Amino acid sequence: MPLTDWPAAERPREKLLAHGAEALSDAELLAIFLRTGVPGMNAVELARHLLAEHGGLAGVLRLDRRAFCARRGLGEAKYVQLQAALEIARRHLQAQLARGTAMTSPRQVRDYFALRLGNRPHEVFACLYLDTRHRVIACEELFRGTLDGASVHVREVVASALEKGASALIFAHNHPSGVAEPSAADRRITERLRQALALVDVRVLDHIVVGAGETVSFAELGLL
Numbered sequence: 001m002p003l004t005d006w007p008a009a010e011r012p013r014e015k016l017l018a019h020g021a022e023a024l025s026d027a028e029l030l031a032i033f034l035r036t037g038v039p040g041m042n043a044v045e046l047a048r049h050l051l052a053e054h055g056g057l058a059g060v061l062r063l064d065r066r067a068f069c070a071r072r073g074l075g076e077a078k079y080v081q082l083q084a085a086l087e088i089a090r091r092h093l094q095a096q097l098a099r100g101t102a103m104t105s106p107r108q109v110r111d112y113f114a115l116r117l118g119n120r121p122h123e124v125f126a127c128l129y130l131d132t133r134h135r136v137i138a139c140e141e142l143f144r145g146t147l148d149g150a151s152v153h154v155r156e157v158v159a160s161a162l163e164k165g166a167s168a169l170i171f172a173h174n175h176p177s178g179v180a181e182p183s184a185a186d187r188r189i190t191e192r193l194r195q196a197l198a199l200v201d202v203r204v205l206d207h208i209v210v211g212a213g214e215t216v217s218f219a220e221l222g223l224l
Contacts, residue, residue, distance in 0.1 A: 062118075134168060
């Protein structure tokens with residue numbers, strides 16, 4: 001059934017205008033982005049099909065250009081629009097983490113790293129540098145790896161923290177496999193970093209692991 005035949009209160013656009021974007025399901029949000037369906041499926045039905053095929057919204061967002069454009073109902077124009085929308089969101093969160101901003105919301109940091117690292121095909125280790133009042137000094141990607149992991153060098157992390165005059169750090173890295181659960185290797189390197197940085201009076205506040213549509217905090221798990 002075409003969306004125009006649906007009751008107005010059930011149409012995604014009208015629902016968003018009446019109740020806000022947070023009231024919409026993943027399928028409804030994706031349908032607004034798609035705008036149109038394909039023969040035999042309206043936009044919401046197409047969105048549900050794509051979400052089921054790729055394991056949810058995160059799976060759709062992780063599709064590379066070739067895979068995205070090859071899907072029925074998608075294409076290069078929609079791929080360009082999606083990448084632009086994602087980059088707008090990243091820059092919005094980056095602006096909130098601007099130099100001098102005090103870190104008072106752990107959710108803000110997690111959302112930023114989820115957007116920045118969530119779609120990477122390889123593992124990336126990043127660091128957020130903070131001063132004595134937990135204000136942002138800088139955020140950098142320090143190491144990149146393959147699908148199997150990044151090689152994190154403790155000495156380079158310590159040197160970088162000292163160079164920037166940081167008093168505290170928040171680490172983040174992604175798991176291209178999509179599973180956000182910290183591995184034994186993640187725990188080991190975090191503890192090595194924590195011990196080395198403690199020798200120069202730099203605290204490790206958290207280590208965030210980014211998976212497919214979720215993030216896990218070492219601090220919240222009691223691992224720091």
